[in-house]
Amino acid sequence: MNDAPRAARIAIPAGEVTWTAIRAQGAGGQNVHKVASAVHLRFDIAASSLPGPVKARLLASGDQRITPAGVVVIKAQRHRTQERNLAEAMARLGDMVAAAAHVPRVRRPTRPTKSSQRRRVDSKVKHGRLKAARRKPVE
DSSP: OOOSOGGGOOOOOGGGEEEEEEOOOSOOOGGGGTOOOEEEEEEESTTSOSOHHHHHHHHHTOOTTBOTTSEEEEEEOSSSSHHHHHHHHHHHHHHHHHHHHSOOOOOOOOOOOHHHHHHHHHHHHHHHHHHHHHSOOOO
């Protein structure tokens, strides 16, 4: 899940992140209706201290967790405790930012070599001859 190198990790100040505790969905017994252990984490990209290019890549990523207003909303409810869900949500936000911090390498278009073009045409001619040999002979 973590494809970004450690050097590209950008620290996210805790003051830029807001979170609210909510009740988790799904089965959980009697306690699930009393305890708000799930976490909704919100991170406003435009108001953050992230570098400009990282903000632009994050907004352009097309991730479904980013609202049209440019706010990242992450819901974490896998764990039974609020602290672990908050830590997981922060880790997921860190992964998103680290992925956006990674600058993609620019692809330079290349041209096929003469010999590769010749090999391609030769194989097509050979395949055509093979198919022609399967036909009935002309009388």
